[in-house]
Amino acid sequence: MDRRAFLRKNSTVLVAPATALAERPAATDPPSEDETVSRFANKALPTTARSMAGVAPYTGPWGREQAGHLLRRALFGPTRTEIAAAAGRTLTQVVNDLLTAPAAPAPPLNVSTTDTSVPVGQTWVTQAFDQNVEGVRRSSLRAWWLGQMLTQNLSLTEKMTLFWHNHFVIEFGDINDSRQGYQYAALLRQYALGxxxxxxxxxxxxxxxxxxxxxxxxxxxxxxxxxxxxxxxxxxxxxxxxxxxxxxxxxxxxxxxxxxxxxxxxxxxxxxxxxxxxxxxxxxxxxxxxxxxxxxxxxxxxxxxxxxxxxxxxxQAETARFLVRKLYRWFVYYVIDATTEQNVIEPLAQLLIQNNYNVAPVLRTLLSSEHFFDAVNMGCLIKSPLDFTLTVGRQMQIAFPPASTVVAQYGMWDYLNGVTNLQQQVVGDPPNVAGWQAYYQTPQFHEMWINAVTLPRRNQFTDQMISTAGYSRNGVKINIDAIALVQSLPTDVAQDPNLLIAELARLLLPISLTATQLTFLNDVLLPGLPDFEWTEEWTDYLANPTNTAKKTAVNTKLQSLLRTMMGLAEYHLS
Incomplete structure (x- = not known):
């Protein structure tokens, strides 16, 4: 392949007709390099300053809104429990946790009987190279990497490991040796916060x-x-x-x-x-x-x-500026105007130099700054396919197979890699040496994640997960258990339709909904019915959880509500 092709690509906005939507390759192959750009994406960047705030420490209100913003950018899909816990601590304490690296994970495992070099459930990373099993090892490596993101703890490590993957790019498909790919991934994780x-x-x-x-x-x-x-x-x-x-x-x-x-x-x-x-x-x-x-x-x-x-x-001082700009676009927003360059990029670049290129002090300052918590920088990023897909799994509390059933566990992780591949992002194979275009292609940047190909794929995934059928593989099913999700909420919230909708909106959406939107969602949950109908139905179900009719009644309503909320434009934002 010509790895310099992206420099010569026609930057004219392209439009892909919906009829051209074709099945993408499985996660074992990288997505096509033919990018599709929405006709509605930027054609020019704004020229006015978005924010006057700099990197002075943030001293404003600290609660679930601010904690949610921080964790949405630092993690892949923070859960309600994680956001609530963070809101109950100080910003400094939370950032301290985020900058604490966990122990290195165990290496990926063999989950295919095709690879006879090691038993199923043991690692292949030190075995001899074998082209005949390279494909299943590559799938194992990608699944393992996605699994680390899905099961992350309260640390920036996984978000930064992916950042460095998008920066110091390699493509698993090109190197054709998953053992080397694993060593590369381990190196990125080792220095993720270093x-x-x-x-x-x-x-x-x-x-x-x-x-x-x-x-x-x-x-x-x-x-x-x-x-x-x-x-x-x-x-x-x-x-x-x-x-x-x-x-x-x-x-x-x-x-x-x-x-x-x-x-x-x-x-x-x-x-x-x-x-x-x-x-x-x-x-x-x-x-x-x-x-x-x-x-x-x-x-x-x-x-x-x-x-x-x-x-x-x-x-060279410009090296620090170049690196800080990439960090800014990863964690804050894609527009770096003259004011942001002066108030944010330059002081962070000098901080990076003063700290001998240790990245943690820069991340601490950026994620604790007035600029980061400026209202214009909250809920303004479009989720990447990985962020979108992992957020569905984590925030909706989907129960994935445990490590004790490693074949089923890796199978579901591999399935999620296939889902992100269809959305034009798969871990291990950025489209070229520059990484994913959403982080460098001006003026569209992350607006490229939403186009005629990817938006239907996102909706198909959320529709499948909220359905009762879900997705099955290796004798295991994953889907969103809407009733269990609501039962995890406080009792007074779960039984009140308006409080319930408001609580789900706080979790799933980074932008507050309007009164009209909330009324619309109420009508989705209770089409043409008064509010007390939900309270009675929910109370009846809790009193008779084995009653199929009562369970179906509340489950159908909740599935409709969640499907609608995941279809909102706001759901694609972080």
Missing amino acids: NIRQLAKDITVNAAMLRYLNGNQSTASAPNENYGRELLELFTVGKGPLIGNGNYTTYTEADVQAAARVLTGWRDNSLAINSYFTASRHDTTAKVFSAAFGRATITNGGDQEYKTLVDLIFS
């Missing part, structure tokens, strides 16, 4: 990255420029203003070439599942960089030379 510069060094010689961007083929006589170019353009300092053919204020073509020569000599070892350095393949001449890097020279440093290169790049 030092970005060290992560950049380690990812540079990571076996999966060497294979993905052809660093394993780079020699003194034929240096490969792929990784050197992406290291500068996409992973660190980014493009500044264009000043010549291929030359930017932040780096030049000569810098790409010099970086490529620095990185020669590295290879990946499929047997040992690691990378190694071969001195005879390394360019030992001096590498001279442009004025953008102060005309620095890197002399022969053997297998340590790549570290000098990364240190040189991270000595």
Whole structure:
């Protein structure tokens, strides 16, 4: 594939007719690179300042609204219990928890009888490579990764692991070795809340990255420029203003070439599942960089030379700004106007530099800031397919198979990967080296998640989950138990239709509904009936839970209500 194709793609807004909606590949294959953009997506970014707030500590009200906003951005679908618990603590205490990394999870497991290298229920990550079972291992790896997000605790680790995956991109389908893919994922998780510069060094010689961007083929006589170019353009300092053919204020073509020569000599070892350095393949001449890097020279440093290169790049202040902008678009909003650049990006970039590129202080300041809690930044992001799908599972309290039934558990995780694939996002396979377009394609950005292909897929998923039939696999069914969800609410809330609707709206929707919308939802729950009808029906069911007719009566009404709420435009926001 041409990994640079995204730079040449026609940015004209495309429209895909609904009749062109075709079945997407299974989660074992990456989604098509042919992006579909809604006709209603941005055609230009706003020019006026959205917010004047900066990174001063937030001192305003702290309750369920603010806690919900924080956790929606920091987690995948915070539950009602998590939001309520956070609202009962201080902002500082919650952020402290979010910045605490949990222990590394156990590796993915074999769940296919096709892979005879290890028994079902044991890990395959150290076994010999076998092309015949690479497909089932890749499915296992993707399912395992999604499972970590679905079963996350109160930590930013999983959200940041996915952030780094979208930043230091590889594609599982391209590297074709799930063992290397697992090591890559473990590396991202290890540094999720840690030092970005060290992560950049380690990812540079990571076996999966060497294979993905052809660093394993780079020699003194034929240096490969792929990784050197992406290291500068996409992973660190980014493009500044264009000043010549291929030359930017932040780096030049000569810098790409010099970086490529620095990185020669590295290879990946499929047997040992690691990378190694071969001195005879390394360019030992001096590498001279442009004025953008102060005309620095890197002399022969053997297998340590790549570290000098990364240190040189991270000595540029623009590297910190580039990284902070990506964090901002991940956690806050896609528009970075001049005011936000001055009041938020620049101080956070300086904070990142002052902390030697440790990301935690920046995340702490951003997520505790006046800017983050400004009303304009609440409920303004469109959920990614992963966020949307995981939120349904977590907030609706869907009961997934336990670890004791590992085949069924991985099967359901794999199913969710198939669901996000249909929505144009699957973990492990961003469409190209730049990551998912929703995080960089101007002026549409995350509006690209909603189009003629993906919106019906989202609705189909929520409709299936709220149905009694749900989804079955390996003899196990998952669906939303509407009655159990309502029974988890306080008694006085569950039996009052208006309190019930309001409570569900607070959980499921980041934006307050209007009185007209609330009235409409009341009519969905009780079409043409007075409020007391719900109270009586709910009370009757609780008194006779085994009565099929009474159970069906309340369940049908709740399913209709939840289906309608999940169909609201607000439900797609975070």
